[in-house]
Amino acid sequence: MKKNLLLAVIAVLALGVQAQEVTPNRIIPYDYQFYQKLNPAVYDRETKFHSAIKGFYSDENVLQARYDSLMNMGTDSLNRRSWIHRKLFQEHLLEFKSEDYNIYADFLPDFQIGKDIVGNRSTWLNTRGFQVGGNVGKQFSFYLNGFENQGKFANYINNYIVANQVVPGQGYGKLGADTQDWSYVSALISYTPSKYLNFALGYDKNFIGDGYRSMLLSDVSSNYTFFRTRATLGSVQYQTIFAYMLDPGAPKLSSERKLGDRGKWMAAHYVDWNATKRFSVGFFQAVTWADAEIEGKRGFDFNYIHPFVFLRPIESTNTNSPDKMRLGLNLKYEVLDKTALYGQFMLDEFTAKEFFAGNGYWANKFAIQFGLRGSDLFKVSGLNYLAEFNTARPYTYAHFDRISNYANYNQSLAHPKGANFREFLGIVNYSYRRLDFQAQALYARYGLDPEGLNYGGDIFKGYETRSIDYGSHIGQGIGTDLYYMKGQVSYLLNPKYNLRLEVAGTYRNESNLSGANKTGLLTIGLRSSFRNIYHDF
Numbered sequence: 001m002k003k004n005l006l007l008a009v010i011a012v013l014a015l016g017v018q019a020q021e022v023t024p025n026r027i028i029p030y031d032y033q034f035y036q037k038l039n040p041a042v043y044d045r046e047t048k049f050h051s052a053i054k055g056f057y058s059d060e061n062v063l064q065a066r067y068d069s070l071m072n073m074g075t076d077s078l079n080r081r082s083w084i085h086r087k088l089f090q091e092h093l094l095e096f097k098s099e100d101y102n103i104y105a106d107f108l109p110d111f112q113i114g115k116d117i118v119g120n121r122s123t124w125l126n127t128r129g130f131q132v133g134g135n136v137g138k139q140f141s142f143y144l145n146g147f148e149n150q151g152k153f154a155n156y157i158n159n160y161i162v163a164n165q166v167v168p169g170q171g172y173g174k175l176g177a178d179t180q181d182w183s184y185v186s187a188l189i190s191y192t193p194s195k196y197l198n199f200a201l202g203y204d205k206n207f208i209g210d211g212y213r214s215m216l217l218s219d220v221s222s223n224y225t226f227f228r229t230r231a232t233l234g235s236v237q238y239q240t241i242f243a244y245m246l247d248p249g250a251p252k253l254s255s256e257r258k259l260g261d262r263g264k265w266m267a268a269h270y271v272d273w274n275a276t277k278r279f280s281v282g283f284f285q286a287v288t289w290a291d292a293e294i295e296g297k298r299g300f301d302f303n304y305i306h307p308f309v310f311l312r313p314i315e316s317t318n319t320n321s322p323d324k325m326r327l328g329l330n331l332k333y334e335v336l337d338k339t340a341l342y343g344q345f346m347l348d349e350f351t352a353k354e355f356f357a358g359n360g361y362w363a364n365k366f367a368i369q370f371g372l373r374g375s376d377l378f379k380v381s382g383l384n385y386l387a388e389f390n391t392a393r394p395y396t397y398a399h400f401d402r403i404s405n406y407a408n409y410n411q412s413l414a415h416p417k418g419a420n421f422r423e424f425l426g427i428v429n430y431s432y433r434r435l436d437f438q439a440q441a442l443y444a445r446y447g448l449d450p451e452g453l454n455y456g457g458d459i460f461k462g463y464e465t466r467s468i469d470y471g472s473h474i475g476q477g478i479g480t481d482l483y484y485m486k487g488q489v490s491y492l493l494n495p496k497y498n499l500r501l502e503v504a505g506t507y508r509n510e511s512n513l514s515g516a517n518k519t520g521l522l523t524i525g526l527r528s529s530f531r532n533i534y535h536d537f
Helices: 002-016 032-042 061-071 083-089 155-164 352-357
Strands: 094-097 101-116 121-136 140-152 173-175 180-194 197-204 224-233 236-247 262-274 279-290 324-336 339-349 365-374 383-392 421-432 435-448 478-494 499-512 515-527
Touching: 032 061, 032 365, 032 383, 032 421, 083 478, 101 140, 121 515, 155 515
Parallel strands: none
Antiparallel strands: 094 101, 101 121, 101 515, 121 140, 140 180, 173 180, 180 197, 197 224, 224 236, 236 262, 262 279, 279 324, 324 339, 339 365, 365 383, 383 421, 421 435, 435 478, 478 499, 499 515
16 A cells, blocks of 8 residues: 555656656666766766766766767668668667657677686576667656576686575576576666656666775666666756665565565665766765564555655664664766766764774774776777775674665675675776777785684674674685686677677686685677676675
């Protein structure tokens, strides 16, 4: 009843807003490799753009020209090519256009073969997918993709899948000890009644930040169901997300709902203010709570509908609160043309007395990010770069009950390492016509847990099981070093659905006193789609 009432109120508000003349509202699925090609428009000192709130929409005046040029790369405007050539290299497989609508559909292959020459293991990926999207009028747009997958991964990824029963960033299925079989679906419906307001209903992911990682809200985990509102007025943009997620590892309830995975809710609010053309600041708040308590059903808590960041009507500062709130800050300053400094701070819990005592109190939990990114490095068009540092203190993002931690389907909602780590990474990308070159290097230091202990890296362990109260520091436990390097070269066949031939090499070395786990992977494949799949952990 309450859910129906909420939907009715939203519908009334949407219809009550006077429609404005806007350009077609096209969804741009978030993919880091593609988004960095938008850098010259996004990080332009002469414009005010809310770069931290992803994904973008192509109707943004700043993006439209750049986005259209990328999606129409190599298009023969005189239509002199054959139908087969145009479908393979220039156009959507199916497209239906009129003055009132534009709908497209594509087949999305992702075929790879590889060899881990260090681990002596062959790898392969057999993915058949599709995408359907478009706009109806200038206010309504939609996007849907789906993938059916079978694959055999490098050892470190396969071990993660077996341990967590989820393919990283994708989903679950028939997950075995050696080969995997799973499916993956994303969907988003968007309605823009005016240039000031947007509503979206999706089974997808969200991302907040200007970096490669996000310490506030990232797209590392599997998809989840959400309703999202964005409102823009002048230099301020506000976003609120109400999401429903699953935790298959949480203890089942002893009620009639004991069958199936435990559910959780999240209410996340973010306000982004472009104070000047160069400087922006954003304030973040996220609350997570269990779908049902042991004593009975709870469901969605309407007290969290309020749009005001930092207002806490239910959650308290008591560490035994059943709901968990986290607060964050996002900063960006464009120091040079097409070059930006950025940073994030996530506050999980804080005790001032203990912090200033400098005694390493366990409950002072926070995460930090610093970074520099830009485009056209050394005045070379298409040369993009990023350098970034991320860290999170032990026990950050965890809670006394794992059902209300900051995670979705056995994966973190922030950084893939969870907590108790430091990370340095760099990415360089160069695009020349249809050729794309990318190199990535990463070093991380983190602490693993000895058997039966909890040093704060695993956010799925309740912090009441912690192994230390004072003297807590990053890297405690089994100190572990991770070196990760990847280089890839791709040739773009069709920009409409990112169809490309790709060759890649990956080197990974994770080591501690117990030994080393090394991977040297070479892959070649025919790939497509716009999505982020993270294997750099």
